[in-house]
Amino acid sequence: MPRFLLALDYGGTKLSAALTTAHAREWLALERIISPPEHNAQYEQRAMLKLARKILNGKIPAAIGISFGGPVDFARGLVLLSHHVAGWENIFLRDQWRAEFGAPVEIDNDANVAALGEFKFGAGRACASLLYVTVSTGVGGGWIVDGKILRGADGVAGEIGHTIFDPNGPLCICGRRGCVEVFASGRAIARIARERLIAHPRAESRVRELIAAEITAQAVARAAQDGDEFAQSILDDAARALGFGIGTAITLLNPERVVIGGGVSKAGEKYFAAVRVAARANCLPQMRVEIVPAALGDDAPLWGAVALAQEIAQK
Amino acid sequence: MPRFLLALDYGGTKLSAALTTAHAREWLALERIISPPEHNAQYEQRAMLKLARKILNGKIPAAIGISFGGPVDFARGLVLLSHHVAGWENIFLRDQWRAEFGAPVEIDNDANVAALGEFKFGAGRACASLLYVTVSTGVGGGWIVDGKILRGADGVAGEIGHTIFDPNGPLCICGRRGCVEVFASGRAIARIARERLIAHPRAESRVRELIAAEITAQAVARAAQDGDEFAQSILDDAARALGFGIGTAITLLNPERVVIGGGVSKAGEKYFAAVRVAARANCLPQMRVEIVPAALGDDAPLWGAVALAQEIAQK
Structure with missing residues (x-):
């Protein structure tokens, strides 16, 4: 049976x-x-x-x-x-x-x-170690080392969303300033889009049509994929913050692969390219930077x- | 036999x-x-x-x-x-x-x-995981996870000295700007002491007596232990940069303990206290921050x- x-x-x-x-x-x-x-x-x-x-x-x-x-x-x-x-x-x-x-x-x-899941069945198969990063409402992460989840002494390892990108940045729900999460999460992308539309009242963007409704990271990503430069620059900045955090994680742990999942990870190849460039710029030359989208969605x-x-x- | x-x-x-x-x-x-x-x-x-x-x-x-x-x-x-x-x-x-x-x-x-060594015979005994940080001429690090050295995919895990403290900081030998190493290493402490003595020609400090000779981190630490405030503030700043890097490492890996060795780690209890404060401020509240000096020197x-x-x- x-x-x-x-x-x-x-x-x-x-x-x-x-x-x-x-x-x-x-x-x-x-x-x-x-x-x-x-x-x-x-x-x-x-x-x-x-x-x-x-x-x-x-x-x-x-x-x-x-x-x-x-x-x-x-x-x-x-x-x-x-x-x-x-x-x-x-x-x-x-x-x-x-x-x-x-x-x-x-x-x-x-x-x-x-x-x-990604390690056993998805984009991390045949790896000995990987960092999984999920970018949705927030930014979370998990480590696989030697084929096992690395949980940490208090069970909270992998908090890449709460590494610092800019110590003078906005306040995070964790109580500190400028965490990767307040620049790179879906919630952050929506907030930044709103702020920039208000700050630049004459900027042309399809995102503006959405300001009456609720602005979401998904809408920003869709506009960017349709060639909206205003939207793409918001995503590029989010990718830069995420890539910075991933570069720091690579510097510290040197994983074989980094797998990115979550809703924001579907923002397109340009977004991924920007994440890779930022990660590469924030680790040592002899470290591999292999960043791939999640396979299991x-x-x-x-x-x-x-x-x-x-x-x-x-x- | x-x-x-x-x-x-x-x-x-x-x-x-x-x-x-x-x-x-x-x-x-x-x-x-x-x-x-x-x-x-x-x-x-x-x-x-x-x-x-x-x-x-x-x-x-x-x-x-x-x-x-x-x-x-x-x-x-x-x-x-x-x-x-x-x-x-x-x-x-x-x-x-x-x-x-x-x-x-x-x-x-x-x-x-x-x-x-610290894991098996020194300050990391009875730990399941630890981060060892050596602060001497440079700043290096090594991980023990599940009782074994975690080497990383390219054998270069643990490069805490090359996580970024201030992206606008001085150039590092790795080619990037503002690594922890250019603020916290022995070489950095000597450089910063020299710069500050020149920038503040009227500041009183025992370190000044050394400017004719070679200024070393050891001399700065000795002056600080003798109560020299100018020297102590240099060490405090170095401790802040190191603690920031350690906090980032804790956020990502949540190790059971952090052990600090190397010449600069002998700079005294005030230095250690400043490292602990900075690390605590740069990780999540539910994460332990247990930072101890190396036992094996x-x-x-x-x-x-x-x-x-x-x-x-x-x-």
């Missing part, structure tokens, strides 16, 4: 559950739902359980891997909190799922799990959850 | 060779010589062989560990060059020593080897070489 692996992704705004078997490279079943606004942890738990039961359809999983969009105490299987969803403070999520299906469970934060955390489940199913 | 381990340290300005046994924690024999000015690789090889033969005194080593003060291709046992001594370009030093005594040999650069590379030798002697 095949050994079924259940992969769960608590994504903040959406929930995903998928089923596969130990050696398969595709989903037997996949369910995703967008969470309603103002939802909470209890809602997410009920909804995820429903998704899981639906795709399992009576089968018993051999192991469960979980990606959570927020800080996790890996050793204790404990969710510390969610920055997006209320009610997740100090929840022993691993034990809850173990109790539900009687199967071994492993849980980690989404950046670490996505790093593992939004499924990276789910595939990483499969990899987590594989490790414990094999025991 | 005890298994003898031979440890060698090519330090740039001095050569050291020491002998111990597998489980001993002290030297059976130790020899050190200061190299004459303008010496070269050939001289160092002859002199080191003489030291080794003297301390071995007819014994055959079970394994040899080597620390080299310059970049090394660990996998090939190849010295790439020395920044201090001519003639070290592309020397297969591992094979030379293996041929000499018929024993297995391992060789790595001094920052990595010193990190391993100048012997860290030798003890690390013992640890390298142990690993291969056990095979």
